[in-house]
Amino acid sequence: MLREAGLAFAFCLMDLAVYWDPLPVAGRPAEQAEIVAFALLGYLPLVWRRRAPVLVFWWLWLHGSLLSGALLYLVAPGYLPLTGMLLAVYTVATQASRRTSLIVLAAMIVPALRDGAYHAYVALLSGQAVKYFLIQTALHAVYAFVAWNVGRARLLADLNARRDVEAREAxxxxxxxxARELHDIVAHAVTIMVLHTAGARRLLTLQPDRATAALDQSETMGRQAMDELRRMLVVLRGAPTRGGPAPTDSAMPERPALHGSGWPARSARPEWQAGGSPGLADLPALTNRISAAGVSVELAVHGDTSAVPPEVQLVAFRVAQEALTNVTRHAGPGAAATLTAHCAGEVLALSVVDDGRGDPQLALLGLSTGHGLRGLEERVIQTGGTLTYGPQPTGGYAVTARLPIRAGLLPTLAVTP
Known part of the structure; x- marks a missing residue:
């Protein structure tokens, strides 16, 4: 506000210095004070030019065109306000629509004609009234057009800068x-593979059959992880499938649409997640892999999950995957966990609770990247859900997610740690 007030005062002084001829009121301080007061009255609304640019312009237009013209010889002889109107034209051009700014620009013909008529009257006795009328009218019209054009250029530059920022954010x-998807795929696969390999090494001489089965599980886990990575990379790189057409620009993932808050729209799921993404139907296979690694998992699914959108199913699967993988890391083999998915009404609730009674010597804490739960928070928040996690009073750990089946059902986006 202070900056705008200072700018308005500076423009008022400049206007008086350039567009006021003090000769008609020389030696009459009372009339000079009236002219200064008249100028300040017109320029005061410039303080609010950014809040109400159109209203401020019309006030300055009324002050500079009609009032100054009607009271030219009564109150403000020789004073023809202009710079405030030019600043108002610039401000309207930077903030208003093109149609509104063009109306404002067209309205500037009135002060241009006013100024031309005044100078023509002054030059009437010299016989050059027409010349001065045309010159002054044209000059004021050019001033107004330049102010409008600079304002529109500024608006265009701001829009381009905003688009660049949105593109970088996207x-x-x-x-x-x-990164979250790669973490979920790789971290889970590596954890299970290391557990199976470690178990196979211990059983290699005493129970070779079980060691072979553990190595088979590790190989299967590695192949599944590679398949998931390959599906994602094929879309990201736009590579053709075997026997398929060559990639084109249209095959590349589109930039996600942005809301005013900057987050992608919930329906704008990345293309690399669109096909072949795991969901609730893959939970039994997930629990089998975790159980084979030494953690007993009990799975319970309640309610009709057929109406859950694929993107919500993917988030639910990743929550279960990360939570169960953390059980294998931090509780270790021998622990027991319960995975529950409950679809009631318009909310999918998923929880993973373990008893923390695994073998601490086999808990592979070094495999943790430290980004898993943070990635889950981001995933759940992006769907409009909530995530809670923490140790249990009786031991073990619990992770619970509530995901809306449709957008906007859970108003809060805060994560409760």
Missing amino acids: VMLERLSI
């Missing part, structure tokens, strides 16, 4: 989404 969000 790229960053896409990278974060890819």
Whole structure:
């Protein structure tokens, strides 16, 4: 506000210095004070030019065109306000629509004609009235057009800068989404493979059959992880499938649409997640892999899950995957966990609770990247859900997610740690 007040005062002084001829009121301080007061009255609304640019312009237009013209010889002889109107034209051009700004620009013909008529009257005795009328009118019209054009150029530059920022934000969000997916795929697979390999090494001489089965499980887990990575990378790189057409620009993932808050729209799921993404139907296979690694998992699914959208199913699966993988890392083999998915009404609730009674010597804490739960928070928040996690009073750990089946059902986006 202070900056705008200072700017308005500076423009008022400049206007008086350039567009006021003090000769008609020389030696009459009372009339000079009236002219200064008249100028300040017109320029005062410039303080609110950014809040109400159109209203401020019309006030300055009324002050500079009609009032100054009607009271030219009564109150403000020789004073023709202009710079405030030019600033108002610029402000309207930077904030209003093109149609509104063109109306404002067209209205500037009135002060231009006013100024031309005044100078023509002054030059009437010299016989150059027409010349001065045309010159002054044209000059004021050019001033107004330049102010409008500079304002529109500023608006265009701001819009382009905003688009660049949105594009960078979209790229960053896409990278974060890819990083979360890579973490979930690789961290889970590596954890299970290391557990199976460690178990196979201990059983290799005493129980070779069980060691072979553990190595088979490790190989299967590695192949499944590679299949998931391959599906994602094929879409990201736009590579053709075997025997398929060559990639084109249209095959590349589109930039996610942005809301006013900057987050991608919930329906704008990245293309690399669109096909072949795991869901609730893959929970039994997930629990089998975890059970084969030494953690007993009990799975319970309640309610009709057929109406749950694929993107919500993917988030639910990743929550279960990360939570169960953490059980194998932190509780270790021998622990017991319960995975429950409950679809009631318009909310899918998923929880993973373990008893923390695994073998601590086999808990592979070094495999944790430290980003798993944070990635889950971002995933759940992006769907409009909530995530809670923490140790249990009786031992063990619990992770619970509530995901809306449709957008906007859970108003809060805060994560409760």
